[in-house]
Amino acid sequence: MGTRANFLKVVLVTTIGIGIGLFIPRIAGTHCDTLDGPVVTTAKTALEKGDVTPVLKWVSKEYENEIRDLFKKTLAVRGKSPEAKELADMYFFETLVRLHRAGEGAPYTGLKPAGAVEPPVAAADKALEMGNVDGLVKNITDHTAAAIRERFNRVIETKKHMDESVEAGREYVEAYIEFTHYVERLHLTAHGAPGHHGEPEGKEPEHKH
Secondary structure (H helix, E strand, O other): OHHHHHHHHHHHHHHHHHHHHHHHHHHHOOOOOEOOOHHHHHHHHHHHHOOOHHHHOOOOHHHHHHHHHHHHHHHHHHOOOHHHHHHHHHHHHHHHHHHHHHHHOOOOOOOEOOOOOOHHHHHHHHHHHHOOOHHHHHHHHHHHHHHHHHHHHHHHHHHOOOOOOHHHHHHHHHHHHHHHHHHHHHHHHHHOOOOOOOOOOOOOOOOOO
8 A cells, every 4th residue: 555655646747747837838938018029029019110900919809909009099198208208108018918818828927037038939030030940949859859868768777677676667667757748748748729928728637647
């Protein structure tokens, strides 16, 4: 009974760790709420040109009139003084991003400073800016291949000693679960429908290890 309880504990801890690992990167990857993200960048250009049209693509239709009205008010206020411009622009940015997130069903926790974009997201944006995805694909492919090999080798190594003791067996089980779950996550990510920023892509499949 004690061995089974410990085994279940290993499975539970490993599964929770995987769940946290899946959730955190999606949150960290969010960059539409940063001051140098695409939403605010578009808004800055729109305000300078006095044309709201470019920012409307970032909000759903239900919020379009609200953004149009606020855009007009922002233009009227920002010409009064540098201080008024700064405050009016920031209020517009915050409202735009908040409504953008609301349209996705995602929470808004305030604007993040410039430079808060995670490296993978920045690399994706850079690839789009350059119009070439080859470098991004190679970087991700190399990293993923290395991660698979690392987990695979750990399973192979622990398997050699799994019958030597209970602890050795548990090390093998932990390595095996981590490896198979990692590969499964990659498969689901590659073939599943992606969620919106910070939003889970779907219910975790039930495992029967």
